[in-house]
Amino acid sequence: MSKPFKPSVNLTDNHVTDESVYMNRRSLLKSFGFVGASTLLAQSASAADWFWEDEKEKATFQSKPLDFTKPSQYQINETRTPEKKITSYNNFYEFGTSKDAPAENASEFKTDPWTLKIDGLVKKPLVLDHDSLTKRFPLQERIYRLRCVEAWSMVVPWIGFELAALIKQADPLMSAKYVAFETLYDPEQMPGQSNRFLGGGIEYPYVEGLRLDEAMHPLTLMSVGLYGKTLPPQNGAPIRLVVPWKYGFKSIKSVVRIRLTDKQPPTTWNRLASNEYGFYANVNPKVSHPRWSQASERRITSGGLLSRNRIETQMFNGYSEVAPLYSDMNLAKFY
Numbered sequence: 001m002s003k004p005f006k007p008s009v010n011l012t013d014n015h016v017t018d019e020s021v022y023m024n025r026r027s028l029l030k031s032f033g034f035v036g037a038s039t040l041l042a043q044s045a046s047a048a049d050w051f052w053e054d055e056k057e058k059a060t061f062q063s064k065p066l067d068f069t070k071p072s073q074y075q076i077n078e079t080r081t082p083e084k085k086i087t088s089y090n091n092f093y094e095f096g097t098s099k100d101a102p103a104e105n106a107s108e109f110k111t112d113p114w115t116l117k118i119d120g121l122v123k124k125p126l127v128l129d130h131d132s133l134t135k136r137f138p139l140q141e142r143i144y145r146l147r148c149v150e151a152w153s154m155v156v157p158w159i160g161f162e163l164a165a166l167i168k169q170a171d172p173l174m175s176a177k178y179v180a181f182e183t184l185y186d187p188e189q190m191p192g193q194s195n196r197f198l199g200g201g202i203e204y205p206y207v208e209g210l211r212l213d214e215a216m217h218p219l220t221l222m223s224v225g226l227y228g229k230t231l232p233p234q235n236g237a238p239i240r241l242v243v244p245w246k247y248g249f250k251s252i253k254s255v256v257r258i259r260l261t262d263k264q265p266p267t268t269w270n271r272l273a274s275n276e277y278g279f280y281a282n283v284n285p286k287v288s289h290p291r292w293s294q295a296s297e298r299r300i301t302s303g304g305l306l307s308r309n310r311i312e313t314q315m316f317n318g319y320s321e322v323a324p325l326y327s328d329m330n331l332a333k334f335y
């Protein structure tokens with residue numbers, strides 16, 4: 001995503017620093033006790049590392065096992081990305097802009113108590129507390145591809161429930177056309193929110209949005225876990241959105257509010273650089289980002305440091321069943 005303050009000079013993860021180079025550089029520098037200052041010079045890393053370097057050795061978040069079913073239609077036949085990689089290579093700018101910053105800096109993030117509010121154009125506004133996030137709706141495991149706009153991808157076994165189930169309980173009014181999402185705003189816990197340098201120049205809280213029909217699609221998931229356990233903070237604990245046919249930035253983390261509205265809501269990356277990140281953000285190999293192609297992606301698997309795993313990107317990230325949602329739209333215009 002973007003470098004702090006300069007969305008127009010974004011450098012993609014895969015273009016700037018191949019993972020193997022990045023990992024090698026970090027372990028080498030770490031062995032010299034020198035990661036902090038050096039990351040200021042590294043193009044894909046951030047000052048966040050340096051800021052938090054003295055604060056290592058924090059308590060590690062403990063994920064809890066979840067009860068869930070495994071519907072056969074969501075068990076794709078592709079190698080799952082190892083849990084270690086899913087939980088250590090993240091984008092969560094509230095905790096810093098480098099890929100390893102969220103795992104390092106979010107381990108003490110408090111997710112209980114938690115309040116998720118569903119309001120706006122609904123007949124029955126709802127408030128879910130921490131326990132009801134995992135107990136109110138039957139949980140399912142869904143193995144989805146996750147395709148980041150930066151052109152890397154993973155295969156993640158999420159645990160969650162359909163957003164549609166939640167929205168139905170709130171009973172939307174006829175006037176509701178869109179759904180707006182909001183991440184927790186708590187600069188004390190999320191230092192990137194109060195410091196533009198650490199938080200990538202984003203205006204917080206992080207916000208996202210979907211059209212109501214997209215939100216009601218059966219693929220759209222509210223995730224509370226992965227690999228059979230509750231989400232770790234760096235992946236968006238205690239609850240995050242997962243929209244598998246859209247670029248990863250739509251899948252907003254640590255959600256506290258879901259608001260139904262009649263107007264298209266503002267979204268974080270669109271607000272920062274509207275010529276680069278659209279409201280729709282459907283995965284589309286034919287529509288390039290202004291500064292890089294989206295035709296292929298680097299699949300993150302169990303491969304060693306030197307494995308490249310470049311694969312072709314699929315339209316809608318392979319979820320062709322969503323195509324009817326956009327049948328009358330020019331997807332080059334509505335990117």
Ligand code: MTE
Pocket residue numbers: 001086089090091092093094146147148149183206234235236247248249250251252253254
């Ligand atoms: N949500 C919040 N609140 N803040 C973020 O920085 N990053 C987004 C998305 N959700 C982000 C967020 C981006 S760019 C991606 S690719 C995915 O989270 C990454 O999810 P993961 O770290 O679980 O792989």
